[in-house]
Amino acid sequence: MDFALSILEQGLIYGILALGIYITYKILDFPDLTVDGSFPLGSAVTAALLTKGVNPYLSLLISFLAGVLAGTCTGLIHVKGKVRDLLSGIIMMTALYTVNLVIAGSNNVPLFAQKTIFSNSFLEGITGGNIPDYTVILLVAVVSKLLLDFYLKTRSGYLLRAVGDNEVLVTSLAKDKGSVKILGLAISNGLVALAGSVFCQQQGVFDISSGTGSMVIGLASVIVGTSLYRVFTKLKPFRKKSYIKVTTFVFLGAVLYKACTGLAIRYFMPQSMKMISALFLLAVLLLMLVFDNMDKKKVKKNA
Amino acid sequence: MLELRHIHKYYNPGTISEMCLFQDFNLEIQKGEFVSVVGSNGSGKTSMLNLICGSIGLDEGQILIDGKDITRQKEYKRLKRIGRVYQNPAMGTCPEMTILENLSMADCKGGFFGLQRGTDKKRIPYYQELLSQLGLGLEDKLYAKVGTLSGGQRQAMSLLMSAMTPIDFLILDEHTAALDPKTADLIMELTEKIVREKELTTIMVTHNLRYAVEYGDRLLMMHQGKTVMDISGEKKKNLQVEDILDKFNTISIECGN
Numbered sequence: 084m085d086f087a088l089s090i091l092e093q094g095l096i097y098g099i100l101a102l103g104i105y106i107t108y109k110i111l112d113f114p115d116l117t118v119d120g121s122f123p124l125g126s127a128v129t130a131a132l133l134t135k136g137v138n139p140y141l142s143l144l145i146s147f148l149a150g151v152l153a154g155t156c157t158g159l160i161h162v163k164g165k166v167r168d169l170l171s172g173i174i175m176m177t178a179l180y181t182v183n184l185v186i187a188g189s190n191n192v193p194l195f196a197q198k199t200i201f202s203n204s205f206l207e208g209i210t211g212g213n214i215p216d217y218t219v220i221l222l223v224a225v226v227s228k229l230l231l232d233f234y235l236k237t238r239s240g241y242l243l244r245a246v247g248d249n250e251v252l253v254t255s256l257a258k259d260k261g262s263v264k265i266l267g268l269a270i271s272n273g274l275v276a277l278a279g280s281v282f283c284q285q286q287g288v289f290d291i292s293s294g295t296g297s298m299v300i301g302l303a304s305v306i307v308g309t310s311l312y313r314v315f316t317k318l319k320p321f322r323k324k325s326y327i328k329v330t331t332f333v334f335l336g337a338v339l340y341k342a343c344t345g346l347a348i349r350y351f352m353p354q355s356m357k358m359i360s361a362l363f364l365l366a367v368l369l370l371m372l373v374f375d376n377m378d379k380k381k382v383k384k385n386a
Numbered sequence: 387m388l389e390l391r392h393i394h395k396y397y398n399p400g401t402i403s404e405m406c407l408f409q410d411f412n413l414e415i416q417k418g419e420f421v422s423v424v425g426s427n428g429s430g431k432t433s434m435l436n437l438i439c440g441s442i443g444l445d446e447g448q449i450l451i452d453g454k455d456i457t458r459q460k461e462y463k464r465l466k467r468i469g470r471v472y473q474n475p476a477m478g479t480c481p482e483m484t485i486l487e488n489l490s491m492a493d494c495k496g497g498f499f500g501l502q503r504g505t506d507k508k509r510i511p512y513y514q515e516l517l518s519q520l521g522l523g524l525e526d527k528l529y530a531k532v533g534t535l536s537g538g539q540r541q542a543m544s545l546l547m548s549a550m551t552p553i554d555f556l557i558l559d560e561h562t563a564a565l566d567p568k569t570a571d572l573i574m575e576l577t578e579k580i581v582r583e584k585e586l587t588t589i590m591v592t593h594n595l596r597y598a599v600e601y602g603d604r605l606l607m608m609h610q611g612k613t614v615m616d617i618s619g620e621k622k623k624n625l626q627v628e629d630i631l632d633k634f635n636t637i638s639i640e641c642g643n
Binding site for chain 1: 492
């Protein structure tokens with residue numbers, strides 16, 4: 084049970100990160116490597132704030148804003164500096180490594196003694212102590228998801244979706260496509276840094292290397308999640324209109340991916356973790372290929 | 387009124403493939419005029435549209451709208467008062483978004499895209515009415531993704547969307563070229579209807595001489611960056627395809643087409 088809960092917790096935290104990657108990778112069609120720097124940026128900012136005694140809930144917000152700033156920088160480098168998408172992310176990711184070290188003060192900051200979003204007098208006051216970690220994480224995850232869902236239905240959100248879909252139309256609508264891209268990168272990295280903040284508070288430690296590979300985990304979660312969503316929307320009862328959104332499936336993807344790595348560590352050699360993650364992702368992609376082929380055949384038969 | 391004054395435009399300047407397209411090119415288009423433009427490939431038709439919209443820069447000269455110099459204005463700012471339909475039906479719509487979402491965006495063109503609801507539910511009957519005028523049955527498909535529509539349906543939507551908000555100019559860049567003849571006729575009829583209803587100043591580039599003769603108040607034929615024919619008024623009304631065919635063949639042969 085503990086094992087399952089820890090997978091759920093990790094999955095939900097990385098799900099918030101995956102929401103951010105969903106914006107860049109799926110909506111903007113922008114392979115954003117800033118993530119490997121903005122995830123620990125959220126942790127670093129949080130570590131610095133918590134050790135100074137700042138309210139842990141406020142640290143979530145400030146981490147988000149720090150991520151927004153990082154994303155804006157990537158966007159400016161790409162849009163104003165005309166640097167290729169992949170490279171602008173790499174530049175920011177590299178620069179953020181130093182920034183993170185400076186903000187946190189060292190490459191490892193223990194936070195066990197600090198008040199966090201999981202243990203503080205306010206939380207104990209209203210719940211009478213002992214509230215499990217996953218409820219807090221679930222709350223942050225659900226709020227982020229609902230806010231993103233809401234945003235994507237606004238005019239600004241429409242424009243964000245349009246810029247990844249057809250840039251020309253955005254210009255035709257008399258809007259600067261560059262600013263829309265910057266905005267998308269800002270929101271995306273804000274969510275990533277928020278995930279970083281929750282992550283370090285849950286782990287009870289800031290570690291400079293925590294960001295390494297976070298882009299890959301997030302990307303895998305998004306691919307697994309959106310693939311499942313495609314299968315789901317083809318199912319008969321949900322074909323017409325479904326109230327379960329793709330963002331929910333992004334979380335599901337993250338939880339499944341974390342479950343896969345968790346099982347790998349538990350039941351196989353710890354070294355096998357990366358191999359099993361890779362095979363899991365490959366299996367999902369191949370299954371989607373089979374699924375799409377079946378779908379095509381079905382269409383042919385009906386025609 | 388739109389004025390192009392002493393336009394010079396070079397492609398690949400300073401290289402071995404340097405090419406001068408426009409040398410002292412001048413054009414005036416009056417308010418409310420519907421101009422059709424024909425010409426061979428490389429004659430500068432699309433380049434002219436790109437210069438007007440600001441998609442490409444110019445080397446010398448001025449572009450004025452109602453006497454106001456817009457030569458250095460950014461493309462997206464100019465397009466606030468310009469609607470543009472492209473040859474490729476995919477350019478005017480977002481394929482992954484629904485018909486309703488596409489129309490809602492076009493409805494807000496020039497406005498502020500903030501945190502208001504993307505789709506104003508009260509406008510849906512109005513959108514349905516607009517769509518039903520197309521006669522393509524799109525009014526019942528509001529929640530279908532535009533990517534699932536045919537080229538003709540998409541182009542009809544592009545046209546509708548480009549002129550939803552009040553604009554001064556409608557720029558049509560071979561907008562029927564990618565469609566089958568029947569659909570092309572339908573789109574042309576729709577174009578005529580929208581242009582006349584909203585009294586839009588229109589520039590239509592086409593390869594179809596019949597459309598150029600049949601529609602519009604003025605006909606321009608372009609060749610190597612110059613206007614070689616400019617017919618308007620009564621003469622344009624009585625114009626037949628045969629009248630311009632000879633001239634068109636001569637310039638086409640010169641280009642080796």
